[in-house]
Amino acid sequence: MTATTAQPALVTPTGVVVAPAGLAREEWLKVRRTGIGGSEVAAVLGMSKYTSPLEVYLDKVGELPLDRPQHPDLAEAAFWGHQHEPTIARVFAERSGLGVVEGPGTLAHVERRWMLANVDRYVLDEGESAPSSLLEIKTRSAFQLDEWLFGVPDGPALQTHWYLAVTGYSHAYVAALLGGNRLLIHRVERDEALVEHLVEFVGEFWQGVLDRRPPAVDGSEATEEVLGHLYEVKAGAVTVADPAEVLPLLERRRELKAREQRVVDELREVDNRLKATAGEAEVVKVRDRVAFTWKQNGPLSTKRFAAAHPELAAQYTHSVDALDTKRLAAEHPDEFRAHRARRLVVPKENAAA
Structure with missing residues (x-):
């Protein structure tokens, strides 16, 4: 007889546990690389x-550090989100009358193991012992x-629907604490058409990961940031590029830079004409309504002030701590570079050409 491998038991209608709760962070990060999680769906769709x-x-193909630093805004938001999560879950249960329990760990879809979910909480209907939805x-x-x-x-709606796709539940709840003092609770019904679209689109992306076929480079700040720190630069190294690829991009760049300069010049002309209209006035009205203002409340011109009042400038000048980049470059060139x-x-x- 041929031995058969036992399949993991379903813990939701279509979800199985692929990593236990409380896993060490490095191990959990490795699990995340085996598929696409809910927090990554918006990014895959270009909406992050x-x-x-x-x-x-x-990240999925292992070309980025496993536990790289988060964007400071994301790290701070994640910290406070983690701190408030138990309180929000408790208040949700009190206000909704529903039971709330923590989950068994990272889930995957029983048939498509690359579909991953780390659900915040599971929801139990009154009198039930098994979860019927997620929070x-x-x-x-x-x-x-x-x-x-x-x-x-x-x-968040995309993330929630991804979790519905993984778990197989028909609905979910989203509890959002706004400004630290207002809790909003929404019930999200499963949209089968959206689920199918997400599975298809994200599935194509995941196939690209398996095939080592990267997505197109886009114009987002996120892509700019990752490209700026992706490669270990080799000083003086030269890449011989395909003219058919590079030359049209260079031409397009020239066109855009020229257009950008024209817009800057035209905008400056419009602003100058408005300023000339204002003259010595701070407020300009048209038809008894304020059309624009030109007030003397902008940044101080320090050079002009110092030239006009050198003694006052000296009196209010103070030293500030600053990184001595020239000395750093001279004494630690490798770290500086x-x-x-x-x-x-x-x-x-x-x-x-």
Whole structure:
């Protein structure tokens, strides 16, 4: 007889445990590289401010450090989210009348193991011992209140639907604490068409990971950031590129830079004409309404002030602590170079053929 491998037991309608709760962080990060999690779906779709499809791809194929530092904004948000999570879960249970329990760990879809989920909490209906849905917990700024008043914004909604896709549940709850003093609770019904779209689109991305086929480089700040620190630069190294690829990009760049300069010049002309209209006045009205203001409340011109009032300038000048970059470069050139930003420079005479 041929031995058969026992399949993991379902813990949700379509979810199985692939990593236990409380796993060491490094081991958990390794598990995350075996598929796509809910927090990465928006990035894969190109809808994340902080992470691009390229960065997700590079992480999955192991070309980025396993436990690299987060963006400072994300790290701070994650810290406070983690601190508030138990409180939000408890208050959700009190206000909804539903039971809330922690999960068994990282889940994967029983048939598509690359679909991963780390669910915040599971929800039990009254009198039930088995979860019937899940709870996603968010902590957000008060400035985002309007986005949450009538539903779940796109990013968290995508993450929640991804968890529905993994677990097989028909609905989920999202509890968001806004500004630290207002809790909004939304029930999210499973949208089968959206689930199918996510599985198809993210599945194509994951196949690209398996095939080592990176996504196209986009124009996001997240991609700019990862490219700026991705490679260990070899001083003086030269890449011989395909003219058919590079020359059209250079030509397009020249067109965009020229357009950018035209816009800057035209905008300055418009601003100058408005300033001339204002003259000595701070406020300009049109039809009894304020059209624009030109007040003397901008930054101090320190050079002009110092030239006009040298004694006062000396009286109010003080030294500040600053990194001595010249000395650092001279005494520790390797460390200095390793942390320098890369600059893209295109020679003006480099015209496309």
